Amino acid sequence: MLCILCKGDMKNGKVNFPVDAGESFILIKEVPAQVCEQCGEFFLKDDVAEIIEDIVKKAKGTDVEFEILKFAA
Template sequence: MACSICKLGDTKPGHVTVTLEKGETIVLLKHVPADVCQNCGHYYLDSETAAKILQTGKEAVSKGAELEIVNLRVA
């Protein structure tokens, strides 16, 4: 797929780190599967992965976590 941000690169399957922040909570998700632009590094998540990330963030906020690090490779 052509990157919609830089318009110069194509995406390839890879892994990224996603950071979510809400209020006093920061969630760092490592090894998130994504399609990554080979030119600019912008990434695209599928809907299932995006839903999992958002759910993880909601859970961290609801339990009052200040910093939570999640490795999706082993999750």
């Protein structure tokens, strides 16, 4: 798979994924992703994106304004 921005090679890697969830801001660490070797752009697989959605939904139910979580599948 090639990067949509620069057509560089995408490799399996991990990224820190920031989520702006309105009232709160969540940073999810060590999210598995395809990462561009050239520009650092990353792409999340559908199953990973779904897990992140769940994490964000749960985090929205709390009063925490800023949260750093570790991705765990």
